Amino acid sequence: MAETLTNRVAAAGLITLKLEEHWPKASFGTFDLKDYLFMELILKEKDFRAALKEHDFSQYRDKILLVFCSADAIIPAWAYMLVAAAASPFAADVYQGQEEDFLRDHFRRVADSLDLSDFEGKRVVVKGCGEKPVPASAYLDVTARLQPVVKSVMYGEPCSTLPVFKKPRERK
Structure with a gap:
């Protein structure tokens, strides 16, 4: 049997x-504010605004743009606001932090939405x-x-x- x-x-x-x-679903793009610091210490508003106008934000189309500063500098809140304003027409999302930070927050939202x-x-x-x-x-x-x-x-x-x-x- x-x-x-x-x-x-x-x-x-x-x-x-x-x-x-x-x-x-979207891939990541990065925007390091370190590249815009004067002497890797401070961000000058006028120079930063000019640099943002020259930056090609279309390269972040449909990406999650991670905005951070890899240098040990104090970044004013308005700097993140200016980047968000410039990137938002292109990026799928604009996030202050690095990939690890984004993923931690993303999966917290996933858990909360179950x-x-x-x-x-x-x-x-x-x-x-x-x-x-x-x-x-x-x-x-x-x-x-x-x-x-x-x-x-x-x-x-x-x-x-x-x-x-x-x-x-x-x-x-």
Whole structure:
């Protein structure tokens, strides 16, 4: 008598949450204010405005423009405002900070936007080890967001998971 094989992973009723699928669609461009500093110390408004007029912001078309200063200088808030005003007609998004900062904030918004009713009382596997480097903070944020509503949270692949959280059984 042949034994019937059962797919225990499918039968377990797991929901797999793939954070990598929420990776930003646009590529990144960078704008380092260091290149516009006088003696790598200060930003002169008149010179900066002139340089911005000469800068080709169309190169950031449909990109996420990361605006930062890699030099140890105090940058006035208006400098970021001027860059945003010049880049906004072209860029998909303009962000003050570097890629790591953007991704941390992006995935926080992803966690905050999850429809928790989709996960109510379910067993959730948060997939790890993808092709794109999802920041560790994303795993923290999604766990904190899911924990109040799920039955359990696991990390890894449905066939090999690491338990993270399991809701205690209610006593009758």
